[in-house]
Amino acid sequence: MTSIPDILEELGLSDVNAGGGTGRWWAAGERDRLIESVNPATGQPIAAVRPCTPDDYRRIVRDAAEAFARWRMVPAPKRGECVRLIGEALRDKKDRLGTLVSLEVGKIKAEGDGEVQEMIDMADFAVGQSRMLAGLTLQSERARHRMFEQWHPLGPVGVITAFNFPVAVWAWNAFLAAVAGDTVVWKPSPKAALCAIAVQHICNRVMEQEGWPGIFSLFITDRTELAQAMVEDRRLPLISFTGSVPVGRQVASTVARRLGRTLLELSGNNAVIVDETADMDLAVRAILFGAVGTAGQRCTTTRRLFVQESRYEQLIKRLVQAYEQVHIGDPLKDGVLMGPLIDRAAVEGYRAAIDEAKQEGGRVLYGGRVLEGPGFFVEPTIMTAKPEWPVMQRETFAPILYVTTYRTLEEAIGMQNNVPQGLSSALFTNHLRHSEQFLSAAGSDCGIANVNLGTSGAEIGGAFGGEKETGGGREAGSDAWKAYMRRQTNTINWGTDLPLAQGIRFGE
Numbered sequence: 001m002t003s004i005p006d007i008l009e010e011l012g013l014s015d016v017n018a019g020g021g022t023g024r025w026w027a028a029g030e031r032d033r034l035i036e037s038v039n040p041a042t043g044q045p046i047a048a049v050r051p052c053t054p055d056d057y058r059r060i061v062r063d064a065a066e067a068f069a070r071w072r073m074v075p076a077p078k079r080g081e082c083v084r085l086i087g088e089a090l091r092d093k094k095d096r097l098g099t100l101v102s103l104e105v106g107k108i109k110a111e112g113d114g115e116v117q118e119m120i121d122m123a124d125f126a127v128g129q130s131r132m133l134a135g136l137t138l139q140s141e142r143a144r145h146r147m148f149e150q151w152h153p154l155g156p157v158g159v160i161t162a163f164n165f166p167v168a169v170w171a172w173n174a175f176l177a178a179v180a181g182d183t184v185v186w187k188p189s190p191k192a193a194l195c196a197i198a199v200q201h202i203c204n205r206v207m208e209q210e211g212w213p214g215i216f217s218l219f220i221t222d223r224t225e226l227a228q229a230m231v232e233d234r235r236l237p238l239i240s241f242t243g244s245v246p247v248g249r250q251v252a253s254t255v256a257r258r259l260g261r262t263l264l265e266l267s268g269n270n271a272v273i274v275d276e277t278a279d280m281d282l283a284v285r286a287i288l289f290g291a292v293g294t295a296g297q298r299c300t301t302t303r304r305l306f307v308q309e310s311r312y313e314q315l316i317k318r319l320v321q322a323y324e325q326v327h328i329g330d331p332l333k334d335g336v337l338m339g340p341l342i343d344r345a346a347v348e349g350y351r352a353a354i355d356e357a358k359q360e361g362g363r364v365l366y367g368g369r370v371l372e373g374p375g376f377f378v379e380p381t382i383m384t385a386k387p388e389w390p391v392m393q394r395e396t397f398a399p400i401l402y403v404t405t406y407r408t409l410e411e412a413i414g415m416q417n418n419v420p421q422g423l424s425s426a427l428f429t430n431h432l433r434h435s436e437q438f439l440s441a442a443g444s445d446c447g448i449a450n451v452n453l454g455t456s457g458a459e460i461g462g463a464f465g466g467e468k469e470t471g472g473g474r475e476a477g478s479d480a481w482k483a484y485m486r487r488q489t490n491t492i493n494w495g496t497d498l499p500l501a502q503g504i505r506f507g508e
Contacts, residue, residue: 002096004046004103010096012201013047013194019220020052022063023204023213027056035222037194040106040340041330041375049193051221057229060217064156064183065235067214072153072181074212080130080179082215085206087123090116097167097198099332104194105163106339106376107294108331119171121460122476126175129481133180141502144495151485153181154261158236160227160251162243163342164297166192167199169265172464172475173240173484174216180484182238183215187230190222191342234258238484241265242299245395245420245469252471263483264471265464267395268423270446270455271304271416273438275409276311278428279452280318286426286454287401288322292338292380293456296399297346299470300424300448300456303396304387306412309405316365316382316403323366323380340376341398347376350398356391357383357402365403387415395421409434417445423466424448424455447474 008014016034020027029050037046052060071079090097098113107115135149159173166188174184188196196218203216221227231239231254240263241251248266255262272290274283290302307315331339341347347370354368367381378399385392385402392402406412416425425446427438435451437443447466448458458464463478465471474480500506 002099007096007099008047008194011093011100011198013198016048016050017194017197019049019193019197020056020060020218021200021204022060022067022217023200023207023215024063027052027060029053029056035190035193035220037104037191038343039103040342043374043376046103047194049190049197049220051190051223052219052226054226054229057219057221057226060219061156061185061233061235063214064185064217068153068156068183071183071212071215074181076130076133076179076181079181080127082207082210082212083123083130083175083178084127085210086175086203087120087127089202089206090120090123093202094120097195100195100198101166102331102339104192105166105342106331108336108339111294112331115165115168118168118460122168122171122175125460125477126179129176130179133481133485140491142493142499144497145491145493147489147491150488150490151180151482152488154484154486155237156183156185156235157484158185158187158230158233158239160187160230160239160241160243161189163189163191164294164299165242166195169242169475170196170199172460173263176476176481177484178215180481182484183217185217185219185230185236187219187221187227190220193220196220228254231255232258234260237261238263240473240475248471261483263473263475265299265466265473265475266469266471267421268299268301268466268470269303269393269395269419269421270300270424271306271426272302272455273306273409273412273416273425273427274308274311274315275412275427275429275431275434276308277430277434278311279430280311280315282452283315283428284318284322286428287319288326290426290454290456291401292323292326292399295338295341295378296380297342297397298456300458301399302401302426302455304392304416305401305403306406306415307403308412309407312405319382320366323382326380328371328377328379338380338399341378343376346398347378349396350378350400353391353396353398353400354381354383357385357389360386360389360391362389362402387418393419409437413438413443420469421466422446422468423470424450424458426450426453426455428452
């Protein structure tokens with residue numbers, strides 16, 4: 001395997017890296033302080049980043065606003081061509097960037113590579129979308145008038161991402177925003193700063209070659225007051241935020257006070273329902289990946305499992321057998337299915353959730369231990385629980401699966417929906433009526449509802465997001481591009497009269 005220093009060098013990274021830039025320049029950053037990026041599998045530092053200062057931030061946003069004034073006038077298909085070339089550059093760097101994702105946030109190599117592939121797929125989608133930013137022609141009530149809608153670029157967009165998808169979520173936003181005619185200011189998680197810098201280098205090279213530097217900007221900080229300044233900044237008409245509900249509430253209220261827009265992707269407390277007709281082979285595989293993948297650190301992780309009581313013993317037996325086969329360890333090694341949690345605080349959160357469930361009366365059916373040695377490793381865990389317990393009412397960002405039985409599908413859907421979150425959900429069934437009931441207005445209240453596949457692994461072609469405390473935002477496919485543009489209604493009078501709408505007569 002290529003050495004870590006070689007991988008960093010190929011991605012444009014060094015021992016100490018500038019934490020901000022626009023493609024035209026890199027920020028000097030704070031001179032007396034570094035953000036250290038730590039490999040969660042070893043607890044050892046990989047490299048460091050010099051975080052941005054307030055002056056760096058102001059310059060970055062000023063330059064993004066100036067670049068927007070030029071970029072918005074570029075034809076959308078030409079903007080799409082730039083994104084296509086970034087996608088090609090990502091293809092060339094897929095193995096190296098996927099390895100960096102594994103190193104910095106602990107995803108297994110297959111998931112790290114898969115995240116870069118998601119960026120590539122998103123670039124392809126955005127290229128097609130660049131030729132389909134379509135408005136509507138509407139019927140006017142006035143003779144010899146034509147009424148239509150069109151969409152214009154919105155402005156510089158602020159994108160705030162979390163550590164668990166350190167590059168893909170940025171691409172969901174940035175590539176659509178770019179083809180829509182917006183510039184992008186990215187504030188990544190400081191826990192995944194190296195991944196963000198590597199992506200910025202890739203973008204810089206492509207955009208400079210095409211004569212459009214400054215469209216993508218990077219702003220790294222771990223200071224709350226500087227992140228708050230970004231959220232308050234009126235020059236950024238849209239803030240896309242991915243993270244926790246408490247921080248999402250603050251972002252939403254702050255942006256609302258300045259009458260800006262937010263696109264929120266917050267917590268998920270996702271459930272799988274397994275009915276009496278379910279295909280157990282499908283269900284076990286989907287639950288295993290949904291609950292264990294990314295060490296439970298996905299917003300779409302399967303956290304709650306509702307099993308029809310007649311299938312409970314069979315399913316639990318098979319799940320335990322499957323969990324016993326999960327190889328935990330270095331995410332870059334072949335055969336490893338689960339890597340570490342992101343840091344020590346995440347391990348303590350895992351431990352606290354299990355202790356809380358035990359105190360309520362829950363039983364550990366598998367796992368439940370923090371593993372000794374370097375790194376932040378834990379066992380994937382299955383526990384019995386009751387839906388009303390507080391630990392089941394919130395998102396536990398760890399590989400803990402809470403299991404409950406039910407009698408009727410109505411009961412299961414009620415338990416699934418009776419949480420504050422509403423991101424992803426799934427039903428395993430071979431019963432047509434159960435499937436349709438689950439997908440009906442009286443069924444799942446989540447933004448994503450699947451039948452016979454799990455809660456994780458959404459495709460970029462569909463709009464991604466959820467309801468209730470998940471925030472209501474939508475990213476990636478479908479018509480999500482509209483979030484990054486402003487709508488304008490136009491009417492042209494091609495006659496010689498001036499009739500008013502609603503039949504109003506004035507001055508006659």
